[in-house]
Amino acid sequence: MLEDLTVRIVTMLFYLISLLGVAVVAWGVAEAVIRFVTLLAGHRGAHAKLVRKTARIRERLGAHLLLALDIFIGADIIKSVIAPAWEHIAMLGAVVLIRVVLSYFLEREMERTHQSAQSGRLSDHNGEGE
Secondary structure (H helix, E strand, C coil): CHHHHHHHHHHHHHHHHHHHHHHHHHHHHHHHHHHHHHHHHHCCCCHHHHHHHHHHHHHHHHHHHHHHHHHHHHHHHHHHHHCCCHHHHHHHHHHHHHHHHHHHHHHHHHHHHHHHHHHHHHHHHCCCCC
């Protein structure tokens, strides 16, 4: 009886945390779309400026996606509590590995985008941009 209650609570917790991860993704995508449409609607000026501002939008979206991936990993770890069989743990390991690899490459892309945005700002201050 106590075990059934524990399984129900952990399952509910898993779904709530997963829903939070989905909400973070949805929020990030909605914010990115709104910012991009607003940027395009009001864009006047050089192409380089549009590229820099778009890079900032991508950077913020990437931050949301990284946070969501971490939340999903946490939910998967909690889910493993109710299904501790080796097959489920192996599947959890595979899912965590995939998400960690995705996080790694997404973070690298964000750093690269941030560095190119910074170098673009430096070239603007030196009179080389726009």
